[in-house]
Amino acid sequence: MQRLDHADGTRSWVVAVPGTRAAGLTGDVPTDNGTNLALEGGVPDVMTRAVVAAMGEAGIGADEPVALVGHSQGGMVATSVAAATVGTYAVRLVVTAGSPDVPAVPPPGAATLTLRHREDAVTILDGKVGERGGPRTLSVVRDLAATGGPLRPSFTEAHAVAGYVRTGALVDDALGDLPADDPVRRALTDVLGEQRVSATTTQVTVAVGPPPDPVAPATPTVARPLDAAPAAPLGAQPPWPPAPDVPWSPAATGRAWSVLSPSTSSTTARS
Template identity: 50%
Template sequence: MTAEPGGAPTPPGDDGVTIIGGGQPDVVDLADLDRAAHLLATVADRLDIAARLLTVATQAAPSALLTPEGKAAARALQAARSGAAAPARVADDVLDLARRVRGAVITYDHAESAARSALRGVVALDGSLLGTFPVLAVQRFVQVGVAAAVAANVARVTTRTAMALLAPFGRADDVLRWEQRQLRHWAPRATTWALADRRSELLVLGLASGFLGRDGLLVPPSQRVRLAARRISGLLPDAGPTAVVARAGAPQLPVPRDVAGVIANTGLSYREGTETGMRGTPDGTISVQRLHRPDGTVSWVVEIPGTQNAGVTGDSPMDNGTNPRLVGDVPDDMTDAVLDAMHLAGIRSDEPVLLAGHSQGGMVAANVASIAAGTYAIAAVVTAGSPDDVGAVRVPSSVEVLHLRHPQDVVPQASGGPILTGPNVREMRVDPALNGAAPVTSPLDAHAMGRYVTSAEAIEVHADDPQLRDFVAAVDTVLGPEGTTATTRQFVATRDPDLVRLDPVTGLPRGDRLSPVGGPTPLPALSPAAR
C-alpha cells in the first residue's frame, strides 16, 4: 500500500500532534516501512544481547584483570559497556527509531489509501442511486426507521421490565436515573465518534451525490460536493450588495508574537456575545493589523472570523449563504470584502502579509491568497477548523499554508474530499485531550474558537519539525522580531442599506455606484466601492 504524495507525515507523539504535508513530496511503501521497523527492532534485540555478553566477559576472569594487560582490557570493556557507542545505549536509540517508523506507518493510514478511495466510490455511487431513484431512498428511509423503532421498543420493554422487578423494593426510579446518566455520558461520545476523523467526509459526499442524482454520475466523486454547493448557492435568494465600512474607535488588539497570538486575535474579532468576541464588536468584523518593526519596515496580519449568522440573507455576509459559495468555488462577497479591507488599510504590494481565519474565515483567507498573491506579498495563510482544500488548492507555491484542525471537528470535512497537501501546504492535527486540554465532548466543542487558540500553541512547540520550518519562517517574516509594535484597524462587512450607500473613506453618501453580490473585484487597484 502506498501513501498519497505530500510529504512524509510526522508520527503522532504523546502530545497528540500529527503533521501531514509540507516539505518535499514523497511516496512511501507502507510494507517496506513496516519491514524496516521489524528489522530495527531485531537489531535492538541483538544489541541488547551484545551488552549482556560484555557484562559476562567483564565478570568471567577477574584474576586476569589484575595484570597490566588485564587492566587495559578492563578499561576497554568498560568503555564498550558505558561509552557513547555502548550497545545498550545504541539499542535504546534503535528501538526508539523502530517505534517512530511504526508511528509513521500508522500516520500514513490517514492518507487516501486504495481501500479508502474504493469506499468513497461506493458511497458516491450509493448516494447517486438514491438521488436518481426515489423509491430506493424511501426504502432506505423505511429500513432505518424500522430498525430505530425496534431498538427503541426493545429499550422501552427492558426499562419497564426492570422497573417492575425493582418496584417491590422501592427502587424503580433508580432505573430511570441510571438511563439518564448513561445517556448524558454516551450521547456526546457517540456523536463525536460518528462524526470524527473523516467519517463526516463520507456523509457529506453521500448527501451531495444524492442531491445531484443522476447528474452526479457524470462527475468524479472528488467534484460532487463542489458541484452540489454551486447548485445550492444558485438557489439562494439575492442577499443584496455588501459594503465595507471602517469601524470608528476600533480596539487595539495585542501584538501577535506567534501563530497562537494571531489565532487569538481572530477570536477577538468575533462579534460581542460570542465565546471569544470583544465587547462592542459588531457582526462582520475584519481585523487588519499593521506591524511596525524595529528596522522601520512594515508588515500586515489580516484576521477573519467565521460564520456568525445562521441565515442566508442577513445584514452580515458572514452567514450560511456565503458558505456554499465558498465550497462551490463561486464568487462570494466575503472574499471581496477582505480584499476591500486590505485596500482601505493601505497595504502596499511589497509589504509581507499573513492571512488567518477560523472556519468560514479560513476558506476566505485561502481564497484571498489564491486571488491576490500576485498583487500583495502574501507570505502565509493559517486556517483553524476550515475545510482543508477549499481555496488552498489554487494558492501559489510561494505562499506557505497551514491547516490547523481537531480530529473530532466535522467542519474541515465539509469539502467531502480527501486531504490535499503539498510542499507548501500542510495539515496539523491536534487532539486536545492528548495535548493537555479537556476531552472533546461534542462536534461543536471540537470546532470552538477557544479550543483552536489553545491548540495553536503546539505550532511553536513543533517549530523545528521539517514539515513546519518553511511555514514558521514565512510567518516570522511577517511578525518580526522583539520590539515590533502593532496598529489595529477594523472593517465591517455589512449589507445594512444605510451603510451600503456610505463611502468607506469619507463616510458620506456616495450615490448609486453598487454592483451585485459576488461581483468581480478589480485587481490590483481595488475600488473602495461596495460590491
C-alpha cells in the same frame, strides 16, 4: 487587521477574518451560510470582496509581507483572498483553523499553516478524510480527547475557536522540528520579524443590505475620515474569479455591501 511596524523601518500585516456568525443564507450579516455555500461552490462571495477592499483601504503596499488568518469560514475566505490578490499583495502565509480546504488549490506563492482537531467535522466538509499536507504546508492536528480536551467533544466543542486558540500553542513545537529554510518558518519570519515591533490594530465592520435596484444600482464605497481623499468605489475591484472584460457590480454577489469606518488601537511588543 494589524499593521506591524518593525525596528528596521519595514512594515508587514496580519489580516484576521472571523468565522461563521449567522446560520441563515441571507441577511445583514455577511459571515453567514450563504457565504459558506458561495465559497464551497467557487462563486463570488461578499467576504472575499470586502476583505480585499479593506486591505486596499488600509494602504497595504505591494511588497509588504501579509499573513491572512481565519477560523472556519474565515480560513476559507483567507485562502480565497490570497488567490484573488496574487500579483497585488505579497501574501506570504495563510493560517486556517478548523477550516475545510476550500478553495482546494493552495494559494500560489504562499505558505500554509493549518490547525485541525480530529473530532472537528467541519474540517472534512471538503470531502477529504485523513491527514493533510503537501509542499509549503505545515499541518498541526490535535486529538482533543487525548490532550486535555473533552473526552467526547460535541460538535460545538470540537469546532470552537477557543479550542483552536489553545491548539495554536502547539505550533511552536511543530516549528521546532522544521529546518530554518522551511517555507512556513520563512513566511512567519517575513511577517512577524525577529525584533521589536509596533502593532496597530484596526477592526473593520462589513455591512450587508438587500440587492441593489437593477435600474439604479447603488455603488458601495469604503467610509473614510471627512478630511481624507474620496474613496474609490468598491465596484472598481477586479472580478473573482477573474473574467476579462466583465465589469463587477454589487449584484454579482446578490447583496450590496460596504466596509464601515474602522476603529484603531496600537501596542508595542517584541516579536
